[in-house]
Amino acid sequence: MEDKKTFIDPDLTKRTVIGPNGEDITVDPIQDYFCDALPKKHEPKRAKIFENFFNWARAESIWVLGFGTGCGSIELYPLLTPRFDAYRFGVQMRPTPRQANLMIISGYLSVKTLKRAIRSYEQMQNPKFVMALGSCTINGGMYFDSYNTINRLDKYMPVDVYVAGCMPRPEAILAGFEALKKRIKAGKAEGANLYAENFETYKANQKKIIRDWNMPDYNW
């Protein structure tokens, strides 16, 4: 086919705006709004008792980013209703990645959504965890031969806990929270550090399928 125009997000182009006192201000969003610094590995506290205390606190306050993909997002809403009541496990939803520490990838991810998921994940602050629901995130599920959905999530972002099923019911997701808590308390939920250590590999995999890469390599 013929060459396609690459669509550049107009919000990300360099431009001049007029300030409050009438002066010209040059804005380059890629430089000004995002940070190009690479992610850093989180070093544990030297005394183990402090690290254990922090891990306990992290495990008991899991704040979930309200980011729904695929069919699993509809399974997340009942979690907050009185019947399942995830709040008694210290789980609550947050509207912005800056306040959340758990990202739930709730089902299949199209390439277009993966781009947004990666941006949201990178905007979350350490320590951060990823839970993947459903067989679609494990091996592609019923969309294994689709031209547009990824097969394995762990090639693009580090996954701390998988909840299998198609789709997992809210009880299974609660069990997933419990499994994640155990991992955090044992100090094994090291997804963010894995991401920082293998940053080049993850970026190479992401850029292989996201063809219109018009964002900085790391944005937080």
Next chain:
Amino acid sequence: MEKIIQHLQGAFDVKAVKKQRNDLYFVTVGKDQAIPAVTYLRDAEGFSHLVMITVADWMEKGVFELNYIVHNYQLHADISICTNIDREEATMHSAHHLWEQAWTYQRELKEMYGIEFPGSPRVDESFNLEGWDNIPPMRREFDTLKYANETFFPRPGRVSHDPATYMKQKLYPNE
């Protein structure tokens, strides 16, 4: 409904009429008469609602069959105006001036099948596939499994069975 079909046959060169139900007809016309026929249905016969623009890929015949399905709220009836266009040089007249929803349908058809709609607003912007550089994925010559295996990372160990033989082995192994 029969009267409307008769009006269509009188005004346009109708090649085929297929009655699916009492309230659903498929009317096949030539490529240049499809948009005038849809315009006539909208303006003169009260088919004011565009249900969808959809396309079927007939690779064996070398054509795309475009369907413009319109709905009449008074009659609770649908008519689909069908037309065949050449598959290799897929170009169709745009319907963006009739309904604004047609913009999005045509944008999607451009992306998924590579059908050109000259003059349609924003038709060149990407819709679902951002930065797609292969042949349009809904064309039947596109091998999705091969593409997925090359592009994504298939997890080894996936097996698939023919459902009939597999169920027979599981349920009636001795027969």
